[in-house]
Amino acid sequence: MLRELFTEHPNSVEETYAEHMGMAFSFAGHMLRGAIACFIHGFLPFLFVKTGSATIDELHGRMVANRQQQAPDRLAARAAAVQR
Template sequence: MKLFTRHPASIGETYGEHLAVAFGFGARMIAGGAACCLHALLPFAFERTGSQTVAALYAQMIEHRAARSEARRASEYGAFGEFDWAI
């Protein structure tokens, strides 16, 4: 069981959350790759689809990472956040 949960837990996700996110990323990569292959054959088709797919996936990954980091920070320090000083 740990084989399936170790990596998701290391990035703050459950197995199900990781499954959904990773599957969604993979499906979008396949679709973007197919568009690139078609573009190779038909240069007038899908001129920006590949680069737009990569940019969108990158933005989603960064946003997801930032949200996960913020949630982890909030759970560690509570509602008041992290302090650089103590009384």
């Protein structure tokens, strides 16, 4: 039961716990960079004019579009690993 708490969501997005942690940490870094840029932009509107929206677009592409393309590849790789 305790193990399910840590693996249910990663499994639902076709990732291992470690893969999911790596993705989450990567997203957090990008979001932090975007947040700092937006904060500075609030004070100095001539700086980081497109950084916030570019960060959102990049993360959306990685999270949604790439997941749809990678899911069949990951499933095939896992199936091959199980057969070994």
